[in-house]
Amino acid sequence: MSDLGGFSLHELFRAEAETHAAALSEGLVKLEGTSDPATVEPLMRAAHSIKGAARVIGLDIAVKLAHAMEDVLVAMQKGREAIQPARIDQLLKGTDLLASLARIEESAVPAWSTEHEPAVDALIAELRVAPPAASAPAAAPPPTVPAQPAVAAPTVVQSPVETPLENPVVETTAIETPPITPPQPAAAASSAPPAPAPSAQARGASVRVTAEKLDRLLQLAGETMLESRRLGSLRDETLELKRELVRLEDELDRLRADARRSGIDPAALAPARKLIEGGRERVLSHLLTVEGAIRRGEETSTQLYHEVLSSRMRPFADATATLSRTVRDLARQLGKDARLEIVGDQVPVDRDVLVRLDAPLNHMLRNALDHGVETPDERRAKGKPAQATLRVEARHHAGMLRIRVSDDGRGIDLDALRERIVRKSLATDAMAATLDRQELLEFLFLPGFSTAKQVTDISGRGVGLDVVQSTAREIGGTARIDTELGRGTVFELELPITLSVIRALLVDVAGETLAFPLARIERVLQPAASEVRSVEGRMQVLVEGKSIGVIDAARVLTLAETRRAAARENLVVLGSGGDHYAVAVDGLLGEEDLVVRALDPRLGKVPHLSAAAVRESGEPVLVVDAEDLLQSVRAALNEGRLRGARPMRALGARRTLRALVVDDSATVREVERQLLTRMGFEVETAVDGLDGLHTARDSVATGMLDIIISDIDMPRMNGIEFVRALRADPRFAGVPVVVVSYKDREEDRLAGLEAGATAYLTKGAFQDSTFADTVRDLVPALSRAERGGGEA
Amino acid sequence: MSEPSPATEHSTERALELRERQSLAQMRALLDRALPEEDLRVNTEIVASRGESRAAKMRSVLVFEIGEERLGIDAEESHRVVQCSPVRRVPHRTNEVFAGLANIGGELTLVATAGSALGVPAAAQQTHFVVIGQQGSRWAFAVDRVEGVRRIDASATLPPPATVRHAADGCTKYLADIPPLDGRDHRLVSVLDSARLSALFARSLA
Numbered sequence: 002m003s004d005l006g007g008f009s010l011h012e013l014f015r016a017e018a019e020t021h022a023a024a025l026s027e028g029l030v031k032l033e034g035t036s037d038p039a040t041v042e043p044l045m046r047a048a049h050s051i052k053g054a055a056r057v058i059g060l061d062i063a064v065k066l067a068h069a070m071e072d073v074l075v076a077m078q079k080g081r082e083a084i085q086p087a088r089i090d091q092l093l094k095g096t097d098l099l100a101s102l103a104r105i106e107e108s109a110v111p112a113w114s115t116e117h118e119p120a121v122d123a124l125i126a127e128l129r130v131a132p133p134a135a136s137a138p139a140a141a142p143p144p145t146v147p148a149q150p151a152v153a154a155p156t157v158v159q160s161p162v163e164t165p166l167e168n169p170v171v172e173t174t175a176i177e178t179p180p181i182t183p184p185q186p187a188a189a190a191s192s193a194p195p196a197p198a199p200s201a202q203a204r205g206a207s208v209r210v211t212a213e214k215l216d217r218l219l220q221l222a223g224e225t226m227l228e229s230r231r232l233g234s235l236r237d238e239t240l241e242l243k244r245e246l247v248r249l250e251d252e253l254d255r256l257r258a259d260a261r262r263s264g265i266d267p268a269a270l271a272p273a274r275k276l277i278e279g280g281r282e283r284v285l286s287h288l289l290t291v292e293g294a295i296r297r298g299e300e301t302s303t304q305l306y307h308e309v310l311s312s313r314m315r316p317f318a319d320a321t322a323t324l325s326r327t328v329r330d331l332a333r334q335l336g337k338d339a340r341l342e343i344v345g346d347q348v349p350v351d352r353d354v355l356v357r358l359d360a361p362l363n364h365m366l367r368n369a370l371d372h373g374v375e376t377p378d379e380r381r382a383k384g385k386p387a388q389a390t391l392r393v394e395a396r397h398h399a400g401m402l403r404i405r406v407s408d409d410g411r412g413i414d415l416d417a418l419r420e421r422i423v424r425k426s427l428a429t430d431a432m433a434a435t436l437d438r439q440e441l442l443e444f445l446f447l448p449g450f451s452t453a454k455q456v457t458d459i460s461g462r463g464v465g466l467d468v469v470q471s472t473a474r475e476i477g478g479t480a481r482i483d484t485e486l487g488r489g490t491v492f493e494l495e496l497p498i499t500l501s502v503i504r505a506l507l508v509d510v511a512g513e514t515l516a517f518p519l520a521r522i523e524r525v526l527q528p529a530a531s532e533v534r535s536v537e538g539r540m541q542v543l544v545e546g547k548s549i550g551v552i553d554a555a556r557v558l559t560l561a562e563t564r565r566a567a568a569r570e571n572l573v574v575l576g577s578g579g580d581h582y583a584v585a586v587d588g589l590l591g592e593e594d595l596v597v598r599a600l601d602p603r604l605g606k607v608p609h610l611s612a613a614a615v616r617e618s619g620e621p622v623l624v625v626d627a628e629d630l631l632q633s634v635r636a637a638l639n640e641g642r643l644r645g646a647r648p649m650r651a652l653g654a655r656r657t658l659r660a661l662v663v664d665d666s667a668t669v670r671e672v673e674r675q676l677l678t679r680m681g682f683e684v685e686t687a688v689d690g691l692d693g694l695h696t697a698r699d700s701v702a703t704g705m706l707d708i709i710i711s712d713i714d715m716p717r718m719n720g721i722e723f724v725r726a727l728r729a730d731p732r733f734a735g736v737p738v739v740v741v742s743y744k745d746r747e748e749d750r751l752a753g754l755e756a757g758a759t760a761y762l763t764k765g766a767f768q769d770s771t772f773a774d775t776v777r778d779l780v781p782a783l784s785r786a787e788r789g790g791g792e793a
Numbered sequence: 794m795s796e797p798s799p800a801t802e803h804s805t806e807r808a809l810e811l812r813e814r815q816s817l818a819q820m821r822a823l824l825d826r827a828l829p830e831e832d833l834r835v836n837t838e839i840v841a842s843r844g845e846s847r848a849a850k851m852r853s854v855l856v857f858e859i860g861e862e863r864l865g866i867d868a869e870e871s872h873r874v875v876q877c878s879p880v881r882r883v884p885h886r887t888n889e890v891f892a893g894l895a896n897i898g899g900e901l902t903l904v905a906t907a908g909s910a911l912g913v914p915a916a917a918q919q920t921h922f923v924v925i926g927q928q929g930s931r932w933a934f935a936v937d938r939v940e941g942v943r944r945i946d947a948s949a950t951l952p953p954p955a956t957v958r959h960a961a962d963g964c965t966k967y968l969a970d971i972p973p974l975d976g977r978d979h980r981l982v983s984v985l986d987s988a989r990l991s992a993l994f995a996r997s998l999a
Contacts, residue, residue, distance in 0.1 A: 224899030513882050558884035601894075601903055603930075603998055608885050613894060613901050621881040621896045 011107040016209050017054045018063070018103035021047040023322045025096045030325045032077075033089045034340070041078040048074055051099055062114045063102055066121050069128040070095045082131075091127055093326075098124070212352070215313065219596065220615075222306040227619045229298035236295055239288045246281040253277060310596065313353070313501060317395040318346035320358040324366060328391060331370050338377050338388045339370060339408075345395035350402055351499035357476055358404070361469040365406040365492045366391060368466060373410030373490050383487070385409065401478070402498045407491040413484040415441055425450070426767055427668050442482040446470040447666055448714065448743040448764065467714075469494070471665070474716045476500060477520075505595050505614075507622065508573065509588035510554045511561035514622050516595055516614065517573055521627035523581065525589065526572040533570050533585075542572060542583055549574065551583045552634050558609055575627045582634050593617065597624055606691070606718065608633065629717075632692050636699045658783055661700065662686045663693035663723065664712040664741075672767055673710055673741070680776060680783065682707070690718030694726050697733060706736050707780050713742040713753065721756045728757035737779035741766065850947045856940040856971060856982055857923060859907055860914045863982045865969065868942050870987035872924040873898070877935055880904045890997035897924060897933055905994040907934035911964065925987040932994050943971050953983070964989045 048071040055063035076082040257267040328341040377387035448467040473480040478496035505516035540551035555561035572583040595614035611626035660682040687693035713720035737759040766772040853868035882893040892904040908915035919935035953965040966986040
């Protein structure tokens with residue numbers, strides 16, 4: 002049992018029950034839509050598997066429930082029972098019970114059983130009798146109805162613990178081979194009712210391996226590949242041996258000529274020659290053997306490596322399994338009629354990306370059902386089919402995973418949205434008027450921004466669409482919305498297919514090999530050193546008529562104090578949002594695909610680095626966080642400019658109060674900046690915790706900050722980490738930090754204060770004077786300045 | 794000297810043979826006699842106690858050199874010894890003690906400069922990494938030369954004297970008298986405590 006990778010039996014049951022319950026849930030909804038008895042079989046097997054697994058660990062309550070469900074499914078498959086929504090509801094109820102059992106710890110099982118036993122028994126009783134509406138529909142032929150109790154009766158008599166002999170266990174154990182479906186191009190994946198079997202079966206046959214173990218396997222597979230490449234030296238040595246023998250042969254030939262000249266019989270040398278010839282032949286055949294072995298070893302180990310790498314990939318279907326159910330239940334609840342189409346469920350996606358998709362997909366669908374989709378009556382009145390269609394499409398596009406979630410609902414009224422933005426004081430009238438379509442829609446991604454008229458249970462729970470954008474950003478992707486009034490709304494996510502392999506440019510910086518992700522590189526330049534000129538003390542290079550600042554990688558990364566002189570510079574141009582910087586490196590080593598790993602946690606957050614990797618040659622490489630590098634460069638250059646300006650300011654009558662605003666939302670940043678500027682602060686802004694930390698540290702050079710305002714949920718470094726990092730630095734010990742977050746639960750507040758925040762406000766604080774009052778309380782110098790009457 | 798007569802020769806031979814037989818019989822009697830209770834008890838004790846104390850008193854120490862120092866680590870505390878491979882310096886982190894990252898058996902391992910940590914000047918060229926610690930807290934450090942694993946009598950170890958130069962860092966677990974294999978005079982080996990060594994390395998990252 003120790004080979005099960007450290008899982009207890011109960012944990013294995015939980016994993017198995019979870020998988021099968023998901024398959025049941027998904028399949029039952031499909032079954033309801035298609036009423037095709039052929040689709041029952043995988044469900045039957047799922048129920049049977051749960052029963053088997055429960056029996057192994059002696060979980061009787063699950064055994065009897067799964068058994069009763071299986072019986073109904075068998076009846077449906079054999080055509081003894083019609084497929085009806087009421088019956089599906091019962092089965093879904095049973096599935097939910099099993100799923101909830103799969104979610105609890107072993108220790109909680111007895112309590113669960115006691116609590117749910119009555120419900121389970123009641124449900125089993127319902128399942129045992131003929132379906133509630135079975136006699137009503139004309140579709141069910143009369144003879145079937147009386148037949149049902151007759152068939153069901155013996156099953157009731159049968160003790161649920163007994164294994165029915167007609168169900169060999171082999172059928173449902175992991176012996177099934179997973180259908181290895183080759184990744185289909187998105188275009189080929191049909192949107193027609195998809196075959197229900199593959200995903201359910203594929204999951205049923207899967208084996209759980211911890212991600213850690215998989216990573217370790219990948220490392221070992223990589224090392225095996227390297228080792229077999231190193232064997233190449235064996236071949237080289239054998240080759241050298243062969244050359245030596247050839248030289249020996251030449252030497253012997255020379256000797257023979259000498260011998261003949263000096264009158265000695267050259268035949269005396271014949272045995273030696275024969276030996277050498279024999280040796281050469283043997284070396285040659287040995288060489289062939291060695292070469293074959295090396296080649297095979299390399300091929301196998303490379304294959305192994307790629308296989309392990311690809312085992313991280315799962316079909317997109319893994320992320321969509323529960324969506325049909327969500328849509329069905331939600332639509333029912335809202336009195337709406339909608340169906341979900343999933344396109345591209347076989348598109349392979351890295352499991353790390355997959356697990357991140359759950360929340361955003363759910364939110365987008367909830368949002369579409371709640372706000373987008375009209376009621377059937379409304380739809381009919383507009384001349385649309387009563388049933389709305391939601392589509393989730395996944396495909397690979399230009400090396401990225403593109404996910405579209407669309408509905409054919411009412412779309413978003415941009416004018417109403419504009420009004421709402423103004424009403425929420427997120428922008429002034431004048432500012433809102435200038436916002437274009439995309440900019441307006443961006444507001445939907447703001448924390449707590451909801452277009453619903455009232456807060457509903459479905460999608461207005463404080464967490465919302467901002468999850469979609471923040472998740473996309475965190476894994477290096479983007480999210481955008483488009484809409485057409487009356488026609489529907491589309492969300493589009495563009496995400497990396499995998500987080501574990503990146504294409505990178507390898508460079509040499511002060512003798513170290515570093516990798517820049519290609520996705521972040523604008524271009525690579527190799528100008529003559531004379532083309533890099535100093536302008537106002539800063540190095541610049543002219544590219545297509547534009548002047549780009551040059552920074553020295555070795556110095557920024559603290560790898561060397563001085564630059565090596567070279568006739569040609571190697572410049573990697575990075576850019577974002579119109580800003581471009583050229584990073585000078587010591588050499589360009591070429592492109593390579595790198596399997597990246599997280600940096601050792603003991604190193605902490607290393608500035609300017611995002612990951613580490615091992616090259617094909619076995620050499621370690623560090624992966625540069627281009628975004629982070631750009632930000633600190635920008636901060637450094639800004640600081641330089643500020644420093645030049647400061648002496649003039651210092652001549653003024655009073656010290657300028659300084660504030661730092663850290664928030665990943667441009668809108669919130671702007672709101673806070675305006676408020677603080679109006680109060681008399683000089684405001685610096687940063688886009689996330691890491692940027693905030695850099696900015697705070699850099700600003701120390703020009704004087705102390707008087708207050709810091711920070712959000713909590715931010716990419717790269719969140720507010721909690723940011724506040725902690727600030728508090729760990731004695732220079733910021735006395736600076737008040739106000740956290741402004743949409744999270745208003747008590748535990749969030751406590752977490753913020755525990756990290757070291759001075760005050761914790763929710764974003765509603767902008768609507769009244771709470772924010773301004775808090776700032777005034779925390780910065781006494783401000784009130785003094787205001788009393789002194791310098792305030793604009 | 795006259796030749797001995799064949800008769801005398803013969804009788805001498807026989808006498809010798811007889812004596813031999815006698816002594817053999819005596820010896821056999823000695824060996825065959827029943828073992829006195831007391832002897833059995835004492836012997837059993839000796840054999841039993843020797844085996845026990847031998848196992849308890851021997852320990853395996855991985856002995857290596859850094860600069861002029863002969864150092865060691867209890868063999869069971871070392872994870873592996875491998876040939877040196879390139880160490881990648883880590884921007885903003887590499888310092889006197891933390892050297893960087895190396896690929897050791899497919900694992901990117903943190904590498905420390907043990908010489909700097911312990912205050913021992915190392916040679917310019919180092920040959921091997923000694924890897925210590927569990928996965929997740931693993932450290933490698935380069936050494937100038939590896940002598941190998943040496944079996945020592947635990948009774949021949951000494952507590953570290955308070956005045957040992959590098960005892961300030963408190964990494965020496967005990968001193969052991971292990972004669973160098975090449976017959977040099979430098980017999981004493983400071984055997985390091987791997988946990989304390991790891992902690993010392995980790996401090997360089999704080």
